Amino acid sequence: MPAKLVQFSGWEAVVEKQIVLKPGQAPRGRQGYTMYHGTHRNSAQAIITGGFRPSAGGTLGPGVYCSRNIAKAQGYPSGCPPGEHVVLLLKVRVGRVKKMDGQNLAMWHSWQQSGYDTAWLPSTVIGHEEDCVKDPKRVAVIGIAHCGDPATKQALEKLISQQRQGAESSGQGNEQGAMGRCKGCKMQSPIGHSLEVCWGCGATVCPFMDKHRRPGK
Structure with a gap:
């Protein structure tokens, strides 16, 4: 019987149990992690409304500094x-x-030129682990972990909620990194999903979709 040419176009995913890593463990793959960033309340407001601006320098060079250890932040x-x-x-999508x-x-100040998105400094080197993220769009503010003034905390949390609602209503949640519903997989996403074009059918798809098939297949 002659072999048939089969063209694959699509996928069906099996979701495994999520692995939660401790602050001392190395980030893996392209996962998203909960992290912390310490700042002044005025800067916090600017970050929530306009996003992070990479620092000009630091221990690991320019970038957005954060940590999975709240004590560091x-x-x-x-x-x-x-x-x-x-x-x-x-x-943070590392x-x-x-x-x-x-x-x-x-490589402490040249890792960005070598194709890396994040530099990770283990706690064994400086006491508390630290991360430097090259692209601010990989970092999204989703809440207030600590604030010394209750009124300021309440105001900032309200601002985060307003930004989230604005992103959802305008459909810009994916581009801005705010919490929004992805147009491809329909998931609520605080870190944004990058939509791609299927090479088989030309449809716009999201890598997080659990299933995609060519029309008529």
Whole structure:
């Protein structure tokens, strides 16, 4: 019997149990992680409304600094009065991660040019683990983890809710990284989904869709 040419176009996914990593464990693959960022209350408001702006420098070079250890975030910014200090709760899509230690000192400020999305500094190096994310769009504010002033905390949480509702109503949740419903997989996403074009049928698809088949198949 002659062999038939079969063209594959689509997929069906099986979702495994999510793995939750502790702060001392290395980030894996392209997962999204809960992280923290310490800042002044005025800066917190600007970040919530306009997104993160990468720092010009730092231990790991320019980027957005955050940590899976809230104690690390609580130490920043130094000298900030307790009532004006805020720790933002984040969802971070780490992408390709480079582990930094004493074996690769030369890459501490050149990892971005080597195709990495995030640099990870383990707690064994500096006491508390630290991450530097190249692209601010990979970082989304989803809540307030700590705030010394209850009124400020309430105001910032209301602002986060307003930003989320605005993104949902305008359909820009995926581009801005705010909580919105993905047009492809219909999931609520705080870190954004990158929509792609199926090479088989030309339809716009999301990698997180549990199933996609060519029309008529």
